[in-house]
Amino acid sequence: MEKRLIKKDALAGIAKKMAGDVLVWAPVKQEDNVLFKPLRADDEPFFAYLNSKNAPKNVFFPHTETLMKYTRTEKGMVFSEEVNDAPQSVLFGVRPCDAHSFVLLDKLFDQEKYKDGYYIAKRRNTTVITLACVKPPYTSCFCTSVDGEPVSSDGADILLTDIGGDYLVEFVTEKGEKLAKYFGDTQADAAADAKKNEIAAKAKEAIASKIPAHEVKPILDKNFDNPFWDTIHRKCLACGTCTYLCPTCHCFDISDEVTEVEGVRIRSWDSCMFPLFTKETSGHNPRTSQKERWRQRAMHKFKYYIDMFNAIACVGCGRCVMYCPVNIDIRKIVTDISKL
Ligand code: SF4
Ligand code: SF4
Numbered sequence: 001m002e003k004r005l006i007k008k009d010a011l012a013g014i015a016k017k018m019a020g021d022v023l024v025w026a027p028v029k030q031e032d033n034v035l036f037k038p039l040r041a042d043d044e045p046f047f048a049y050l051n052s053k054n055a056p057k058n059v060f061f062p063h064t065e066t067l068m069k070y071t072r073t074e075k076g077m078v079f080s081e082e083v084n085d086a087p088q089s090v091l092f093g094v095r096p097c098d099a100h101s102f103v104l105l106d107k108l109f110d111q112e113k114y115k116d117g118y119y120i121a122k123r124r125n126t127t128v129i130t131l132a133c134v135k136p137p138y139t140s141c142f143c144t145s146v147d148g149e150p151v152s153s154d155g156a157d158i159l160l161t162d163i164g165g166d167y168l169v170e171f172v173t174e175k176g177e178k179l180a181k182y183f184g185d186t187q188a189d190a191a192a193d194a195k196k197n198e199i200a201a202k203a204k205e206a207i208a209s210k211i212p213a214h215e216v217k218p219i220l221d222k223n224f225d226n227p228f229w230d231t232i233h234r235k236c237l238a239c240g241t242c243t244y245l246c247p248t249c250h251c252f253d254i255s256d257e258v259t260e261v262e263g264v265r266i267r268s269w270d271s272c273m274f275p276l277f278t279k280e281t282s283g284h285n286p287r288t289s290q291k292e293r294w295r296q297r298a299m300h301k302f303k304y305y306i307d308m309f310n311a312i313a314c315v316g317c318g319r320c321v322m323y324c325p326v327n328i329d330i331r332k333i334v335t336d337i338s339k340l
Contacts, residue, residue: 002177003188005166014182015045015092023089025059027052036091050137051095051317055247057105059091060122067118067254067265086121090179093131097143097315099155101247102128107309108250118267127175130156134199135206140318142209142331148315150207151200163195211331212338213302213312219340220303224295228340232333233294235326240271242320242328248301248313251277272296298333 006014018024019039026045028037034049036056069080102123109119133141133150143150153159157176161168168188171177243249253270256263270277273293279285287293305313314330321329 002171002180003193004169004171004180004183005186005188005192006169006184008162008165008167010184011047011160011167012045015039015047016041018090018092018179018182023087024092025056025089026092036094039092045093047093047131051098051319053319053323054245055101055317055319056091056094056098057101057247057250059089059126060102060105060119061109061250061252061269064266064268065118067267070263070265072261072263084118084121086125089122089126090129091126092129093160094128095133095137095317096130096150096152096154096156097141097148097317098247099128099130100143100148100152100315101155101317103155104248104305104309104311104313104315105250107305107311127157127179128155129158129160129176129179132159132161132200132203134162134203136203136208138318138322140209140321140331141207142211142316142318144204144207144316145209145211145213146312146314146316149200150203151196161196161199163192163199166192168192168196209316209318209331211316211334213314213316213334216302216334216337217306219337220299223337223340224299226340228336229291229295232298232328232336233290235328236273236290236294237326238273238275238290238293239325240273241323241325242330243271243273243297244269245319245323247315247317247319272300298330298337301330302334302337 015024015026016039024039025036026039027034027047027049028043029046034046034052035054036052036059037043039045071078106123109116130153136150148154151161153170153172157173158179159170159172169183171180243251251270251272252267254265254267256265275285278287287296301313305311321331
């Protein structure tokens with residue numbers, strides 16, 4: 001794996017140069033938020049961010065996406081050319097927890113049997129550049145409890161680590177190596193490597209928030225009807241903030257918008273926190289209250305995903321902890337489950 005060094009203040013220029021050649025998604029300041037946006041000529045990427053409020057999963061799984069277009073004719077339905085816009089792209093500067101989320105989303109959208117061509121095309125055509133967390137951004141971060149690390153190349157094609165005045169640039173995959181021309185020609189030496197390893201160990205140590213995420217699966221296996229589920233949801237407003245901000249949540253709805261002869265089939269994000277999410281056409285709703293919905297959220301992340309894909313569907317980013325308007329904390333829920 002090739003490694004190079006670039007000066008820290010060169011990073012924004014590299015992103016902008018790349019954006020002249022391909023679509024680059026990068027963190028950009030927008031009012032109080034930092035959002036991953038397609039970088040335009042007059043945008044300034046903001047790499048000194050802690051983490052973005054919105055997870056960058058929308059690059060592969062947009063909030064709203066056109067799946068097909070069609071026209072009713074006298075001879076039947078005519079479908080337009082396949083709508084699958086997946087230009088060559090670079091996702092520049094994501095945090096390691098979010099890069100880890102892409103590995104988890106791949107397990108769902110790119111299975112051996114079921115393949116989501118819309119997601120896969122974007123994923124295939126996008127190079128992920130991860131910006132390591134040399135200091136944990138928030139006290140709510142708990143990546144080390146869910147198979148992550150603040151300095152990790154999991155899900156990355158290129159890993160950037162701030163080692164002082166320079167970034168160590170590690171080309172992790174062949175896809176990443178194809179962008180090597182943008183990163184100068186200063187080869188990294190053993191000292192840079194040693195410095196990175198020291199920083200990585202310190203950053204890992206600094207993640208103070210820990211949860212027993214790996215202990216709860218056998219407990220969840222046996223406690224679907226435990227009275228515990230009557231307690232956790234009581235404050236929940238069913239606002240969906242936790243699921244919309246979560247990098248691993250991936251529920252969606254599909255609907256058709258039809259005028260007289262033209263139709264568009266779209267996929268939009270949905271949330272298991274919403275009462276209508278499971279409401280059937282008959283009027284029956286198998287998840288009648290927020291209790292069932294919160295149980296589903298916990299079960300999906302810490303049991304069902306392990307059943308299906310042998311992985312926990314949480315990367316410990318802490319977004320749901322930080323932004324839940326009524327302070328429901330998934331770390332406490334998992335800890336409480338471990339004591340059942
Ligand atoms: S963010 Fe909080 S209040 Fe909103 S749905 Fe999630 S748990 Fe409920
Ligand atoms: S469940 Fe919460 S902490 Fe875990 S990945 Fe989702 S938003 Fe982040």
